[in-house]
Amino acid sequence: MALVLAGAVVTSVAAADDASLAPSDEQFDCTTLADEPDPESARAWFERSLWAGHCYVFQARAVRIGVDGVRTLALSHEIRDGVEREVARFLDGPPVVFERQGRIARLHGMAAGPSLASPAAIARHLDGLYRLQLSGEDRIAGRRTLRLEIEPLDEMRYGHRLWLDARTALPLKQMLLDEQGRVVETFQVTELRDPRLHDGRVGLAPGQAPGEERWRPGWLPEGFVAQPVKTHGTRPPGVSHRVYGDGLATLSVFVEPLEGQDLLIPGVHRLGVSHAAVLHRELGGQPRQVVAMGELPPRVLRRVVEAVEWRADAVEGVSATAEAQ
Numbered sequence: 514m515a516l517v518l519a520g521a522v523v524t525s526v527a528a529a530d531d532a533s534l535a536p537s538d539e540q541f542d543c544t545t546l547a548d549e550p551d552p553e554s555a556r557a558w559f560e561r562s563l564w565a566g567h568c569y570v571f572q573a574r575a576v577r578i579g580v581d582g583v584r585t586l587a588l589s590h591e592i593r594d595g596v597e598r599e600v601a602r603f604l605d606g607p608p609v610v611f612e613r614q615g616r617i618a619r620l621h622g623m624a625a626g627p628s629l630a631s632p633a634a635i636a637r638h639l640d641g642l643y644r645l646q647l648s649g650e651d652r653i654a655g656r657r658t659l660r661l662e663i664e665p666l667d668e669m670r671y672g673h674r675l676w677l678d679a680r681t682a683l684p685l686k687q688m689l690l691d692e693q694g695r696v697v698e699t700f701q702v703t704e705l706r707d708p709r710l711h712d713g714r715v716g717l718a719p720g721q722a723p724g725e726e727r728w729r730p731g732w733l734p735e736g737f738v739a740q741p742v743k744t745h746g747t748r749p750p751g752v753s754h755r756v757y758g759d760g761l762a763t764l765s766v767f768v769e770p771l772e773g774q775d776l777l778i779p780g781v782h783r784l785g786v787s788h789a790a791v792l793h794r795e796l797g798g799q800p801r802q803v804v805a806m807g808e809l810p811p812r813v814l815r816r817v818v819e820a821v822e823w824r825a826d827a828v829e830g831v832s833a834t835a836e837a838q
Contacts, residue, residue, distance in 0.1 A: 540595060540714040543568035547710055552682075555645040555661055560636055561682040562661075562675070566590075567597060567715050569681055571708040579698040579786055582606075588702075595716035616716040635760045642666060642736045642759055651676055653685040654702050663761070668692050669734035669813050670762045681708050689786060692810050698786045726753045728768050728796060731820030733757055734813055737764060764807040766817065771800040781811040790814035797823040 546568055552558040573588040585604045590597065601611040639645075644664045651658050653676050663673040672694065676686035686701040736759035752769040777791040789806040792815075796803070805817040 540716045541567070542714050543592075543711040544713070555647045556636065558647065558659060558661060558677055558682065559645055559663075559675075560633065562677050562684055563636075565682040566684070568592075568711050569683055569708045570711055571683070572706040573702050574704040575700060575702045577698065577700050580783070581785055592711045592713070592715060595714050597715060616718040638736065638760045642670070643672075643761065650679075653678075654705050656680070656685065656705065658685055665692075667735065668810065670759065671697065671808055671810075673761065678705070678708075681710075683708060689808065697808075726755060726768070726824075728753070728821055728823050730755075730757070730766065730817060731822040732816055733764070734759070734809075736760070737762075762807060762809060764805060764809060764814075764817065766821070767802075767804040767806075768796065768821065769802050771802055776802060777804065781815060788814055790818045792818040794818075794821070796821065 541564070543564075546561070546564060549561070552561050569590065570592060571588075571590055575586045575588055577584045577586060584606055587602045587604055588600070590599045592598075596614060596616060598614045599612070603609045642665065644662075644666060646662050646664075648660045648662050651660055657679040658676040659679055661675040661677060663675065665672050671692065672690040674688040674690065675684050677683065678685050683705070684702075685705065686699070688699050689697045691697050737757040738759075740756045740758050740763075752767065755766050757764045757766070771793060776793075777789075779791050779793055782789045782791065784806065787806055787808050788811045789804055790811065792803045794801055794803055803818040803821050805814040807814065
């Protein structure tokens with residue numbers, strides 16, 4: 514949630530006829546946003562907001578209201594040589610800083626053919642999973658905004674409510690709604706300082722398919738597909754991690770041997786706006802800890818950990834991901 518303005522929370526959408534917003538194979542020209550007419554549909558506004566999050570340089574102040582109380586943040590988004598750098602710094606409570614630097618991610622499994630999906634292709638993946646509609650106007654941080662409702666079409670994921678700046682399409686407010694429509698968390702910009710459209714291009718990250726593991730999910734909610742995981746540092750022996758996403762929500766699954774690891778209490782635990790389901794199971798002839806985490810209904814996470822399967826063709830002690838690394 515902290516990096517919502519930079520497009521780290523919501524992923525991009527495109528109307529089928531918005532060919533002018535389609536990126537090249539390696540980069541997207543931000544200057545094309547200045548020449549585009551105002552979007553006419555909820556889907557087109559959502560796509561514009563994601564491209565705006567990648568293409569606008571800005572400084573901002575924001576507030577996050579969640580189960581752990583109220584926190585204020587300082588946000589910044591810069592672009593140098595086609596590479597984005599975004600920083601979210603908490604101004605009260607524990608001194609926490611989130612920083613991301615890189616190019617626009619292309620997610621696996623959300624586009625036809627061998628190439629990985631751009632934000633526009635991810636949007637098409639959302640069809641059949643969420644209903645998008647415009648629901649009025651408001652004033653946020655002194656700026657006119659359009660309110661966008663993102664309603665899940667099943668009970669396997671949460672909904673979102675966005676307020677987009679009418680001039681830049683940057684998200685100025687976001688609410689996360691649980692399966693009963695209750696507000697789980699609110700993130701709101703209180704001051705947006707002189708947003709400036711980047712006069713140049715933003716690079717797309719190189720394509721990277723997810724590696725194989727010795728286990729596989731026996732069940733995932735509709736629309737969730739495997740995403741590449743970039744690991745920093747060395748993982749403990751036997752620990753494997755996969756990420757799955759539907760274009761809006763993400764789900765992380767960890768599988769590790771029980772012996773020699775820090776064990777968690779089986780059951781469902783709340784972690785801020787997220788939940789984690791923990792289960793100790795026999796997999797591959799060995800007791801293992803399976804954990805599923807994400808901003809999803811707890812019963813969905815429980816079903817994921819209960820359905821994890823050991824691959825019959827797996828080689829004990831060596832995963833395909835480890836071999837690739």
